[in-house]
Amino acid sequence: MSRLELVPFSDEHVEAAAALLAARHARHRVAEPLLSPRYEQPAAAQAELELLWRTAGAAGAAGYRGGQLVGYLVGAPREHPMWGDNVFVEPAGHAVEEAEDLRDLYAVAAARWVEEGRPRHSVIAPAHDSAVLDAWWRLSFGQQQAHGIQEVRPQTERSIPEGFEIRPPREDEVEQLIDVDLALPQHQAASPVFGGGEPPTREESRDEWLETLAGNDETILIGARDRRPVACWAFVAAERTSSHVGLARPDDACHLGFAATLPDARGSGIGVALTAAGLAWAADAGYRTMITDWRVTNLLASRFWPRRGFRTSFLRLYRSIP
Numbered sequence: 001m002s003r004l005e006l007v008p009f010s011d012e013h014v015e016a017a018a019a020l021l022a023a024r025h026a027r028h029r030v031a032e033p034l035l036s037p038r039y040e041q042p043a044a045a046q047a048e049l050e051l052l053w054r055t056a057g058a059a060g061a062a063g064y065r066g067g068q069l070v071g072y073l074v075g076a077p078r079e080h081p082m083w084g085d086n087v088f089v090e091p092a093g094h095a096v097e098e099a100e101d102l103r104d105l106y107a108v109a110a111a112r113w114v115e116e117g118r119p120r121h122s123v124i125a126p127a128h129d130s131a132v133l134d135a136w137w138r139l140s141f142g143q144q145q146a147h148g149i150q151e152v153r154p155q156t157e158r159s160i161p162e163g164f165e166i167r168p169p170r171e172d173e174v175e176q177l178i179d180v181d182l183a184l185p186q187h188q189a190a191s192p193v194f195g196g197g198e199p200p201t202r203e204e205s206r207d208e209w210l211e212t213l214a215g216n217d218e219t220i221l222i223g224a225r226d227r228r229p230v231a232c233w234a235f236v237a238a239e240r241t242s243s244h245v246g247l248a249r250p251d252d253a254c255h256l257g258f259a260a261t262l263p264d265a266r267g268s269g270i271g272v273a274l275t276a277a278g279l280a281w282a283a284d285a286g287y288r289t290m291i292t293d294w295r296v297t298n299l300l301a302s303r304f305w306p307r308r309g310f311r312t313s314f315l316r317l318y319r320s321i322p
Contacts, residue, residue: 002066004101006108009060009074014053016069017062018046020095024126025247031128032313034149034289036251048092048246052076057116060093061108063101071096073105077118082197087113089123091247091314099131106139110321119321124248127312141317143296147248148310152287155280161269164230166277169222171213173229177222178205180232184260193297219285221277223261223270230265233274234258235281235290244291248314254282256292266300275308 009017022045029035038044052058052074060074073094075087096102110121123141125132160166169177185199200208212218217240223231238244238253256278261271282290292310294301306312 004070004104005064006104007062007064008108008112009053009062009072011053013062013069013072014046014049015042017072017074017095018042018049020069020072020097021045021049021092021247024095028126028128028247031126032149032311034151034250035247035313036249038251039247045092045247049074051246052090052092057087059109059112061105063096063105070098071101071105073102073109075109075113075121075123083122084120085118086120086122087118089121090245091124094123094125096132099129099135102132102135103139114321121319121321123317124314125317127315133315133317136317139319141319143315144318145316146294146296146302146305146312147244147314147316148292148294148305149250149313150290150309150311152254152279152282152290154283155276158273158276158280159269160273163225164268164270164273165224165227166221166270166273167224169209169213169220169229169232171210174206174209174213176229177209177232178202180222180229180260180262181205181209183262184258187260187300188295188298192299193295195295219278219281221274221281223265223274225265225268225270231261231270231274232258233271233278235278238289238291241291243293250289250291252287253289253291254285254287256290259292271304272308 019042022040022042025039055076058074058076060072062069063071075089075093077086078088123136125136182205188195219235221233222229234257235254236257238249238255241255241257292305294305296302
């Protein structure tokens with residue numbers, strides 16, 4: 001095998017890199033056919049890569065072997081306080097012919113990122129490719145977030161636990177809904193997640209609930225016990241989410257964007273019933289696919305969602321230097 005030649009990524013690499021990306025996505029769809037077929041076309045893959053490459057602060061590396069582009073890596077900052085001084089390699093941000101080449105590409109790209117004061121690195125990688133994931137593991141990356149996907153089918157069994165009901169929320173129970181809303185960040189802040197960021201205050205949660213209840217572009221189902229809300233599942237069209245973008249966003253999909261259960265109702269079966277009710281709603285609404293995501297260190301979520309039929313399509317990997 002000839003020697004890998006590494007250069008900074010530039011405009012001249014975009015077209016050939018897009019062909020690599022389209023080929024990577026085609027392989028991914030063999031493992032997960034619910035992903036959109038459009039990105040198997042180099043033109044569609046190129047549009048996603050160009051969107052990333054034109055992001056402010058984008059930089060990366062390209063690799064040649066025998067005069068042919070055989071891999072690339074591009075990252076760009078996400079300008080949000082919760083991410084700190086970061087670089088994100090989005091779903092369109094990397095593709096290689098040989099997985100091991102990722103390690104060399106990262107060595108070049110990361111030198112610049114760290115020099116620019118961005119030591120927090122995230123990569124959204126296809127979950128099916130064990131060789132690619134192994135290359136990232138050996139760069140000291142670890143799993144942080146999983147993207148889940150499943151088919152939407154008519155639900156024939158929709159059992160609700162005794163003493164519970166499933167229904168839309170009401171404005172007169174906002175104070176109880178706030179308790180459910182805050183249960184998720186409280187759980188995420190605890191061990192072993194240790195999620196960062198400030199949780200919303202009751203006032204902020206109240207304002208958000210009032211705004212949500214006044215709108216009509218989000219479907220919310222609550223589980224109530226003795227008429228008291230104890231769980232909440234919320235669904236939107238996939239186009240509304242910023243966490244599943246480009247190659248990670250299936251066609252005709254809805255996003256299960258929020259799910260929380262009060263501690264005293266966990267294990268009751270209401271979450272199972274809400275998931276089934278949400279899939280039934282999605283089928284009636286004409287969606288073919290449902291997506292969601294969870295922190296892999298969230299022990300409850302990382303066990304619950306796969307048991308509900310969600311397959312991991314992408315993994316968000318993370319490394320902080322030092």
